[in-house]
Amino acid sequence: MTLKVAIAGVTGYSGEELLKILAYHPGVEITYVSAKQERSQKIQEIFPYLKGVLDLDCRVWDPEEACKAADMVFLSLPHSVSMASVPAVLKRGKKVIDISADYRFSEAGDYPRIYGFEHTDPVNLKQAVYGLPEMNRKAIGAARLLANPGCYPTGALLGLLPVHRMGLKLKSPCIIDAKSGVTGAGRKASKALMFPEVQENFRAYKVQAHPHEEEIKTHLGPVGWPGIAFVPHLLPVRRGILSTIYLQTEGPVIAEEVRKHAESIYAKEPFVRVLPEGSFPELAHVRGTNQCHIGIGFKERTQTLIVVTAIDNLQKGASGQAVQNMNIMCGLEETAGLR
Amino acid sequence: MTLKVAIAGVTGYSGEELLKILAYHPGVEITYVSAKQERSQKIQEIFPYLKGVLDLDCRVWDPEEACKAADMVFLSLPHSVSMASVPAVLKRGKKVIDISADYRFSEAGDYPRIYGFEHTDPVNLKQAVYGLPEMNRKAIGAARLLANPGCYPTGALLGLLPVHRMGLKLKSPCIIDAKSGVTGAGRKASKALMFPEVQENFRAYKVQAHPHEEEIKTHLGPVGWPGIAFVPHLLPVRRGILSTIYLQTEGPVIAEEVRKHAESIYAKEPFVRVLPEGSFPELAHVRGTNQCHIGIGFKERTQTLIVVTAIDNLQKGASGQAVQNMNIMCGLEETAGLR
Amino acid sequence: MTLKVAIAGVTGYSGEELLKILAYHPGVEITYVSAKQERSQKIQEIFPYLKGVLDLDCRVWDPEEACKAADMVFLSLPHSVSMASVPAVLKRGKKVIDISADYRFSEAGDYPRIYGFEHTDPVNLKQAVYGLPEMNRKAIGAARLLANPGCYPTGALLGLLPVHRMGLKLKSPCIIDAKSGVTGAGRKASKALMFPEVQENFRAYKVQAHPHEEEIKTHLGPVGWPGIAFVPHLLPVRRGILSTIYLQTEGPVIAEEVRKHAESIYAKEPFVRVLPEGSFPELAHVRGTNQCHIGIGFKERTQTLIVVTAIDNLQKGASGQAVQNMNIMCGLEETAGLR
Amino acid sequence: MTLKVAIAGVTGYSGEELLKILAYHPGVEITYVSAKQERSQKIQEIFPYLKGVLDLDCRVWDPEEACKAADMVFLSLPHSVSMASVPAVLKRGKKVIDISADYRFSEAGDYPRIYGFEHTDPVNLKQAVYGLPEMNRKAIGAARLLANPGCYPTGALLGLLPVHRMGLKLKSPCIIDAKSGVTGAGRKASKALMFPEVQENFRAYKVQAHPHEEEIKTHLGPVGWPGIAFVPHLLPVRRGILSTIYLQTEGPVIAEEVRKHAESIYAKEPFVRVLPEGSFPELAHVRGTNQCHIGIGFKERTQTLIVVTAIDNLQKGASGQAVQNMNIMCGLEETAGLR
Numbered sequence A, B, C, D: 001m002t003l004k005v006a007i008a009g010v011t012g013y014s015g016e017e018l019l020k021i022l023a024y025h026p027g028v029e030i031t032y033v034s035a036k037q038e039r040s041q042k043i044q045e046i047f048p049y050l051k052g053v054l055d056l057d058c059r060v061w062d063p064e065e066a067c068k069a070a071d072m073v074f075l076s077l078p079h080s081v082s083m084a085s086v087p088a089v090l091k092r093g094k095k096v097i098d099i100s101a102d103y104r105f106s107e108a109g110d111y112p113r114i115y116g117f118e119h120t121d122p123v124n125l126k127q128a129v130y131g132l133p134e135m136n137r138k139a140i141g142a143a144r145l146l147a148n149p150g151c152y153p154t155g156a157l158l159g160l161l162p163v164h165r166m167g168l169k170l171k172s173p174c175i176i177d178a179k180s181g182v183t184g185a186g187r188k189a190s191k192a193l194m195f196p197e198v199q200e201n202f203r204a205y206k207v208q209a210h211p212h213e214e215e216i217k218t219h220l221g222p223v224g225w226p227g228i229a230f231v232p233h234l235l236p237v238r239r240g241i242l243s244t245i246y247l248q249t250e251g252p253v254i255a256e257e258v259r260k261h262a263e264s265i266y267a268k269e270p271f272v273r274v275l276p277e278g279s280f281p282e283l284a285h286v287r288g289t290n291q292c293h294i295g296i297g298f299k300e301r302t303q304t305l306i307v308v309t310a311i312d313n314l315q316k317g318a319s320g321q322a323v324q325n326m327n328i329m330c331g332l333e334e335t336a337g338l339r
Helices: A013-023 A063-069 A086-091 A110-115 A133-141 A151-165 A211-220 A255-266 A315-329 B013-023 B063-069 B086-091 B110-115 B133-141 B151-165 B211-220 B255-265 B315-329 C013-023 C063-069 C086-091 C110-115 C133-142 C151-165 C211-220 C255-265 C315-329 D013-023 D063-069 D086-091 D110-115 D133-142 D151-165 D211-220 D255-266 D315-329
Strands: A003-008 A028-034 A057-059 A072-075 A095-098 A145-147 A174-180 A228-234 A241-248 A272-274 A292-299 A304-311 B003-008 B028-034 B057-059 B072-075 B095-098 B145-147 B174-180 B228-234 B241-248 B272-274 B292-299 B304-311 C003-008 C028-034 C057-059 C072-075 C095-098 C145-147 C174-180 C228-234 C241-248 C272-274 C292-299 C304-311 D003-008 D028-034 D057-059 D072-075 D095-098 D145-147 D174-180 D228-234 D241-248 D272-274 D292-299 D304-311
Touching: A003 A013, A003 A063, A013 A028, A013 A315, A028 A063, A063 A072, A063 A086, A072 A086, A072 A315, A086 A095, A095 A315, A110 A211, A133 A151, A133 A315, A151 A174, A151 A211, A151 A228, A151 A241, A151 A255, A151 A292, A151 A304, A151 A315, A174 B174, A174 B241, A211 A228, A228 B241, A228 B304, A241 B174, A241 B228, A255 A272, A255 A292, A255 A304, A304 A315, A304 B228, B003 B013, B003 B063, B013 B028, B013 B315, B028 B063, B063 B072, B063 B086, B072 B086, B072 B315, B086 B095, B095 B315, B110 B211, B133 B151, B133 B315, B151 B174, B151 B211, B151 B228, B151 B241, B151 B255, B151 B292, B151 B304, B151 B315, B211 B228, B255 B272, B255 B292, B255 B304, B304 B315, C003 C013, C003 C063, C013 C028, C013 C315, C028 C063, C063 C072, C063 C086, C072 C086, C072 C315, C086 C095, C095 C315, C110 C211, C133 C151, C133 C315, C151 C174, C151 C211, C151 C228, C151 C241, C151 C255, C151 C292, C151 C304, C151 C315, C174 D174, C174 D241, C211 C228, C228 D241, C228 D304, C241 D174, C241 D228, C255 C272, C255 C292, C255 C304, C304 C315, C304 D228, D003 D013, D003 D063, D013 D028, D013 D315, D028 D063, D063 D072, D063 D086, D072 D086, D072 D315, D086 D095, D095 D315, D110 D211, D133 D151, D133 D315, D151 D174, D151 D211, D151 D228, D151 D241, D151 D255, D151 D292, D151 D304, D151 D315, D211 D228, D255 D272, D255 D292, D255 D304, D304 D315
Parallel strands: A003 A028, A003 A072, A028 A057, A072 A095, A095 A145, A174 A228, A272 A292, B003 B028, B003 B072, B028 B057, B072 B095, B095 B145, B174 B228, B272 B292, C003 C028, C003 C072, C028 C057, C072 C095, C095 C145, C174 C228, C272 C292, D003 D028, D003 D072, D028 D057, D072 D095, D095 D145, D174 D228, D272 D292
Antiparallel strands: A174 A241, A241 A304, A292 A304, B174 B241, B241 B304, B292 B304, C174 C241, C241 C304, C292 C304, D174 D241, D241 D304, D292 D304
16 A cells, blocks of 8 residues: 655755655555646656656645645745644645754744744644654654654764663763765755855865754753754765764763674664675765764773764654655655665 | 085975975075986976976985985985985985974884884984974974874874863863875875775765874873874865864863964964964864964863864875974074965 | 575675675575685674574575575676686576676677787677667567676666667767766775775776776677777765766757657666656765766757766665676566565 | 055955955965955954964945055946946056956947947047957056956967967857856855755856857957857866867868968967867866867868867956956066966
């Protein structure tokens, strides 16, 4: 039996990636797509490479129409826009996967501080499930409203999970030095992201505060750590996030034990790979895949545990993970459409 | 009066950059250049853009000839190769600036562990001066043998100097997450540095240990810090190093004070600029210049002081700094040839 | 029934691409792979992303072993190396697809002039079929030895075929200005293809003569045109070839007619798309696909017909096309494994 | 004596490049700069790297103020905007160099067709001098209003000049296949020029018609050639234009003669270099310089003469050439500020 799906917002980078994955997903039929536009047009006119693959009108977003056409609705809309549509979809009994940040925090009160807007759908916040399968698979299976994780948090949390689960205590804040490709910033025209400004350049940004720092802290759970300091940087690449994480543990750490623990908790995960000793991930190895690669090292003299993770920000960091979540929510093979 | 200079090794990236700078230096005449090659050829044949600028034979390296032709000799040779030529140049009473790592550590015993070779010129090690002008200007002025700093150490030390000079104590190791362009690896053909391997890629390397970590520690001096953990990464850019430094200080830190201190110690430095609050450096702003830009931030909640520095690895990180050192050693205007 | 295939030379760019495509091909089992190396090792050690996908030893090339294990043998070996193995494979009754240039010309006498080597297998040259399906599908279906086309010729011939089939006469030589990504040059370490040499650079190369010019001429067939002038350029991208073709036809040309003709001859081709009026192809639209996009324009005042084609050099320009040929030769669905 | 100059429009790519060149020009003082902005601000706030180099207010454009402050006014304004200011500057007796296209055609009637606007200053069109020094040096010396050439025309005309001056006749249209870096498109935010759209991409654009095709034809003068077909492409690099020019001459051509002729007419040109036989230019060799490199080849079999030229589009293709023109117009050393 084929699952009917709708996608709102197919012309952003995440929306387009979602469309590409779902168009070839063996268990799915795309029955409705929308984009920010004046009027409907053929999806093949927007993405000529879909000619012969998908024949569908791309419409002006209408939740009611989407719910008539589909049983699962993906919202690939800007932050603060998704929450205006979620209630309408849930009311019609359809499942929702929201790729924006609108349901990643369960407290409505957090949104003004973190994202600068008031949350208009506090009721549904409570039932939203945070969609990191490696942490939350069971709850995801039962979810009706899924908050798909942010790209940076996905890479960071998958690296921190093993350390966290081992119950290692930290003597000082956990440092996350993260580097992302440009598609992470979305598809809006912006002078700062024009080719001549990014090529041969590199810089830190939002050093003081980034909403993803809050997301990482919130979803790592109560660990008693002295905090997390997250600094993002902009890489001159299209896709990919590499996070270098520095941890000063209390008491002696044996890196080998951390790696073994990581291997054990991820042993059955289809999309996480712990690299052998001395190996560290690189963006090229995860590009275009839904995988997260994890390398673990140890600086003897400073007793610093180092965890490096790499993901493709549009796959495991957004749309690939959304499809993985859909598969879990709808009882499909978890890897379907993602190989 | 014009200073006569010789350059050994002009076909590497540092050597070529040195040649370009010195060819337009108003107080210098290049009288001898060499490259690794079978026989002499015209320098304009190797670098056609020098036609009309420099008419010179590029020779097979011979320290004696170089000393006859010049009063200052630059060695832009591979690590462990420079030390075979330094004694010959010093014996003839000429000054040497060594761009390799061969004289950056004063203890001969450090070389086998750090670089994997036995030092064959321990005597001259003792008189070598480490050429970071912002730290060492006076000693540089008197030097006969100058060890030009490594690229990563230059960016790191200029960021750490203000904190160090304030006498701030750290509660945990100083983390230096550094990212370098590909010219930092030199001009040898290597599969891992071919265009298709680097483009759209990013990775950490030498995570466990890198000789530049030792160089930073050694030259920062006795600070009583709980160590320095340095992790380099390879950026898909030609030139530039950006270092993000994380410091957990004992007692309250006021970032504003650190910035003021940095502004004050660098106030008269021609090549260091401390950026205003909220601004952080980017590679594009230092590309092709001998400048180091420094941004200082503070993560309130984790009390993490963040120092970000950017340099051009071939200029301030190598050949620009070598020329700055030459200017100081030879009584020229410090900025001559570097604007 | 599953087709058993062997691949010689999996560590080059074409070989690796072939391996990636075939590993997910629904009708194929890879039973033998080899690489240039001292001794066998696990394929997952060479390409860690194959862990869980393919469990196989990567061996030192031995045609006899390959023929025991497989019914179809792909040779992704350097030019002049393939021809040493082809006879051994054919003798054992197995089919061969050769990705090198060794069987692209049917006259042994052409090789010294074009490629600088003597051909050692002139007998089998006669039975080799040139594997451009859009030109040669029937012969490909019957082939035992297939010469997979060069990357530039694939892009050029697909652009020229409609004009040629219309019987249009040219008043002056056909100009092909072609631009290729760096993987087209193979995976050998080379100073000229190091990242710092290619990034932010662009240049023409082999202006006077390139073997692919001969290949285009030979396979276009007797057209009575006043020659073809082909000039390749090196693009700072990993993958992709864009060819801009200039044609001065005798008598009036109606571009619209050429486009209609192109649409008609390619109407049933699964991998060729003729773009609508005013649209021209770009590398991004064919990246990672086996497609060729074709744009057709006309410069009114000079009466110049312009045909622009884009392909991914590792897919339609090499390994994707090789798989398409395998599908045809072995009676599989032509698009299998290539969507 | 120092020349006082004003620059209108310093925040575009050409304007910024002009500012950088003139800030270090030994014979020039920048006394007025403007940008499109709400109110004046310090130029060092816009371009922090100018701190210590240039201390000046960047103003809202006012021709009267500019003329009070300076004797030479550079207009680095958008097409159709410059012509509104030129009369005011000329009336005050000051010289103007216009970097836009507004004065490149002497016939007012050409502008609607080529650029889509009516020319509002037809009177001054007549006295404007087209500023390609290698073609027009004498007239430039006497000019009061200089139309600085377009980037593509500069690269094309310098390649065509030798052939043209030899009086070679063509049998078929001259083909110019040109490839430009992204700064050529200016600094306006545009989705199509965002980093993720350009990186790893390449495409032809404005295939049917580009105003620079008209500019090349107009300024090459009456040659009796059967037309020029110009097709521009967008390269994933920041700076640089490489033009590959194809010429079918009547009667036999000896490429060697063309090269000799080129060498002779450019022998005294400070910024044009004809490369030796078998050498062709590359962007890396002209990057950041005001040079044009020219390679000349010949395809024996098709009798096609091939001329390849490379320039930096912001230097010789715009602001470097503007300064060269200023030097000529004001009696300064032609190369001043451009080495």
